Amino acid sequence: MATATMTDPKEGVLPLIEGSTWPGAAEALALVQTLPVPTSKTEAWKYTRVAKLFNFAYTAPSGDAPVELPPRLPFPATRVVFVNGHFRRDLSDELKADKGVVIDSITHHLAHGPLQANYGRIAPIGDRLFTAMNAAGPTDGLIILAVKGAQTTKPVHVLRITTGNGGPMLIQPRDLIMLHEGAKVELIDEHVAIGNAASSLVNSVRECVVGDGAELTLHMAQNEPDGPADIGLDAVEVAAGGHFSVDTTTLHGTLVRNELFVSLAGAGAHAELNGTYLLNGTAHADNHTCISHDVADCTSDELYKGIVAGKATGVFNGRVYVRQDAQRTRAYQRNANVLAGDDARVYSKPELEIYADDVKCSHGCTIGRMDEQALFYLRSRGVGEAEARRLMAHAFVTEVVERIANAEWRTHLTGLIDTKLETL
């Protein structure tokens, strides 16, 4: 009779997170020990296999690795640098430029009241192993605190660098963004891998509180060839009249999972979610969004578009949840995909759960090939096939980019996208 030795797949992770003194770390650790690793039978992880992430004996990330910073964005921004998850004041800009806006390492604020009121509240662990792992032993993170009416005069550019070639690291960024009444903050979150970091795991959690009438704009760019596995959760709570908008652009990804949970918690709150994924090679990007209309008179608008080529995989799961008393909800969602290769895969799943009766909700999802009629039309006028495909691809994703309000970011992103399209 054969016997099997049961080993916990989390053995490569546990030693790194034990003993953390962050708030709630001990309780989170207990959950890490009990929560199972998601498998393809776990509905929320059906198309994104994570078992392989637990095959590595991770090491603690080193924050003092020497790095050469990539060029600055082509427009003014306050740059905040994290290396392997650790805040690097020496590489960051002056962070006190905007009155009433605190930008700092979250570790300096763990004992403060405003943090304790929200930390772990916006992104509760529930049954999420990765959230538990993060809470059990965060590496470091960003805090942005904007007092009533305060504004960032230029976007905060968070540059998260993962260095490669040093063995697998477990990096767990933990951010908290808090906007009080009427505050306005714009954040660019860019992940950059230097060297081959494909065996590392970045498991991030960011909690965002958008106060009454406040406005949070988040731009996420994931452009990492040979980057680490990138599992991220953004949990956002939007109060009355508040506005949250996010654009997520994934151009490379060893294994990318973007979870976005938005709770519209006050009347008149609005969320706008935009996503683009352009994947080839063996890239895997999974956008898992959930917008919860918790009260009446909120609006949400979501558009994700992707082109998936090579042996890449794109996953979109968009849940819209409308509570019973969330009357007069307006929620729009659309996901469109172009499959640009015989081995490329796209899984798209809209989920609308509506318990209120006076709502306007719509969703649409398409997966198709590039329009051959249109390609022939362009080619018959003398546009070469490669260029015609690029024009069509550009046109396809432009719809998403055009929804981004910041023209400088839009232009920059268009450049990144066009460069990527050259390779698809």
Next chain:
Amino acid sequence: MLKINGLQASIGDKQILKGLNLAVKAGEVHAIMGPNGSGKSTLANVLAGREDYEVTSGTISYQGEDLLPLAPEERAWKGLFLAFQYPVEIPGVSNLNFLRTALNEKRIANGQPEMGGKDFLALVRERAKLVEMEPDLMNRNLNVGFSGGEKKRNEIFQMAMLEPRLGILDETDSGLDIDALRIVAGGVNKLRSKDNAFIVVTHYQRLLDYIVPDVVHVMADGKILKSGPKELALELEEKGYDWVKEHA
């Protein structure tokens, strides 16, 4: 300029062209008429290089060169132009950006320098007049939200910009009212010269009142049954296609 011999083509399992012969010389306008399903549009699309159609037999020589191995864009660079029966709407692609790309790719392929923005816009203004195109349409997305007539005008405008050696008009008259028809035909007439040629595919004689052909061909069942001078079109209009079939 164009010599087609024994052309057979099919789509899927269905053979549509069944041994078609046609010769077009520079300076000529040829009209191809015929009932629905006779293969007129197939011929136009095969000439432009549409890959849905498979050429199973026969030859096409264009300016002394074998046309069949060439990609659609290579044919365009060598001066071939197909005005579509149903111009395609392409959201997100600007009419002018696309046209500038097409024009410059053609110029590069022919060893000419790219045309700068200023010269290009001057050319646009000049050629737009040929088909009385509203300037507003130029900056819109390609054919998106254009009326049927505007789409057809845009086809002729593009043709005027690209200055083809061989222009093929696939039922350009369909869906046009009489004013639009006159404008479109007027545009084509202004482009006619001793160095280029046109093949006008049409179901009705009406267009040929405005674009007067040198030769009229009648197609049925994948072949040209009868060819003659422009008066053939009138005779056809009067007596119907059955008359040709009976006398072929």
